[in-house]
Amino acid sequence: MKKLIAEFIGTAVLxxxxxxxxxLVGCNAAQGCGYILTALAFGLVIVGxxxxxxxISGCHINxxxxxxxxMSKGMSVKEFFGYVCxxxxxxxxxxxxxxxxxxxxxxxxMTGGFGSNGLAGVNGSIVAGLLVEVVLTFIFVMTILGVTSxxxxxxxxxxxxxxxxxxxxxxxxxxxxxxxxxxxxxxGPAIVAAIAGNTAPIACVWVFIVGPFIGAALAALVYxxxxxxK
Numbered sequence: 579m580k581k582l583i584a585e586f587i588g589t590a591v592l593x594x595x596x597x598x599x600x601x602l603v604g605c606n607a608a609q610g611c612g613y614i615l616t617a618l619a620f621g622l623v624i625v626g627x628x629x630x631x632x633x634i635s636g637c638h639i640n641x642x643x644x645x646x647x648x649m650s651k652g653m654s655v656k657e658f659f660g661y662v663c664x665x666x667x668x669x670x671x672x673x674x675x676x677x678x679x680x681x682x683x684x685x686x687x688m689t690g691g692f693g694s695n696g697l698a699g700v701n702g703s704i705v706a707g708l709l710v711e712v713v714l715t716f717i718f719v720m721t722i723l724g725v726t727s728x729x730x731x732x733x734x735x736x737x738x739x740x741x742x743x744x745x746x747x748x749x750x751x752x753x754x755x756x757x758x759x760x761x762x763x764x765x766g767p768a769i770v771a772a773i774a775g776n777t778a779p780i781a782c783v784w785v786f787i788v789g790p791f792i793g794a795a796l797a798a799l800v801y802x803x804x805x806x807x808k
Contacts, residue, residue, distance in 0.1 A: 580634060580635075581634060581635040581636075581657075581660075581661070582635075582660050582661070582663075582664040583664070584631035584634040584635035584637075585631075585635050585638060585639055585661050585664040585665050585668060586664045586665070586667055586668040586671070587631065587668065588627040588630070588631050588635070588637055588638075588639035588668065589639040589640075589664070589665045589666075589668030589669050589672065589762055589763070589766075590668040590669070590671045590672040590675070591623055591626075591627060591672065592620065592623045592624070592627070592639055592668075592669075592672065592760075592763060593668070593669045593671075593672025593673055593675075593676070593693070593763055593766050593767065594672040594675045594676060595619055595622075595623050596616070596619050596620040596623055596693065596763070597672070597673065597676060597692055597693025597694075597763070597767050598619075598676050598679070598693070599615055599616050599619035599620075600612075600616045600619075600693040600756075601676065601680060601692065601693055603615045603616060613748075613749060613752050613753065614749070616748065616752060617744075617745045617746075617748035617749050617752060617757075618745055620744055620745070620748055620757075621741040621742060621743075621744040621745030621748065622741060622745075623741075624637070624639075624737070624740055624741040624744050625737050625738055625740075625741035625742075627639060628736070628737025628738075628740060628741065629737050632737060635661075636652075636726075637737070638661055638665070639665060639668070639760075639762075640665065640759070640760040640761075640762065640763070640790075641661070641662045641665055641666070641760070641761045641762050641790075641791070642715050642718075642719060642759060642760060642761060642790035642791055642793065642794035643718075643719060643722055643760075643794065644658050644661045644662060644665070645658070645791055645794045645795060645798070646719040646722065646723055646794045646795075646797055646798040646801075647723075648798075649794075649795060649798035649799070649802070650723060650798050650801070650802055662762070665762040666761075666762045666765055666766065668762065668766075669762040669763055669765060669766025669767070670765075670766040670769060670770070671766075672766055673692050673693075673766040673767045673769065673770035673771075674770060676692050676693070676767070676770070677692065677770050677773075677774065680692075691767065691768070691770075691771030691774070691776040691778070691779050692767035692770050692771050692774075693756075693767045694756070694764070694767040694768045694771050694776075694778075694779030694783075695755050695756040695757070695758045695764045695768075695779065695782075695783070695785075695786045696755065696756055696778065696779060696782065697755060697782055697785065699752075699753050699754040699755060699756070700754050700755065704782070704785060706754075707754075707755050707782070707785045707786075707789065708785055708788065708789045708792075709789075710751060710754045710755050710789070711751075711755060711758055711759065711785065711786060711789025711790055711793060712789050712790075712792050712793040712796070713793065714747040714750070714751050714757065714759050714793065715758075715759040715789065715790040715792075715793025715794050715797070716793040716794075716796050716797045716800075717743070717746075717747055717797075718743055718744060718747050718759050718793075718797075719793065719794045719797035719798065720797040720800065720801055721739070721740060721743040722740055722743075723797065723798065723801040724801065725739050725740055727805065729805070744759075747759060755785075755786070758786035758789070758790055759790050759793070760790060761786060761787040761790050761791065764783055764786035764787065765783055765786075765787065767779065768780045768783040
């Protein structure tokens with residue numbers, strides 16, 4: 579239960595600070611500084627939470643990461659579903675906090691609704707959006723599996739490395755899909771935006787659930803193959 583609470587808190591903080599920053603600074607090509615600030619916000623949350631709840635739950639705060647860990651035999655199926663539920667509820671809570679701060683009428687921000695993801699950057703192409711999310715999640719989860727491997731020996735620097743990698747994938751992905759690489763992070767804001775009357779994010783949210791899960795599964799398969807001695 580303590581692990582689930584830790585995942586709930588971590589994901590709520592991720593959505594509140596990451597998506598909240600995106601709402602404030604905007605994320606379009608004319609505001610390049612918004613890209614960097616949003617990317618840093620998401621990455622720095624991971625760094626902070628890694629050293630905050632990492633020793634309790636592993637600081638997945640992302641269903642895709644949990645899938646990668648599951649496929650690497652780092653957790654049980656029961657734990658996986660518990661983590662995913664806690665993460666989704668945490669994301670919903672984080673989006674709810676943003677609604678309380680900005681008001682439900684604030685869904686017309688630059689991001690399309692409480693930091694929701696979208697396909698505008700890929701001209702509405704579902705295939706392109708899926709490809710972006712698969713590739714970026716693959717890179718992110720591969721890094722996590724490598725850093726947290728017993729053979730890695732990165733010690734206390736693991737959280738920093740993972741956080742910086744999230745910054746990196748955001749720098750490319752923000753202009754394309756808003757960068758999800760995290761189904762919970764996409765689902766929470768999309769639901770709250772729909773409640774507020776903006777149904778555009780929820781209509782395509784499945785792309786940001788399927789894409790990251792595929793990317794994470796591929797990352798686990800490849801990394802497990804590479805790490806095996808035989």
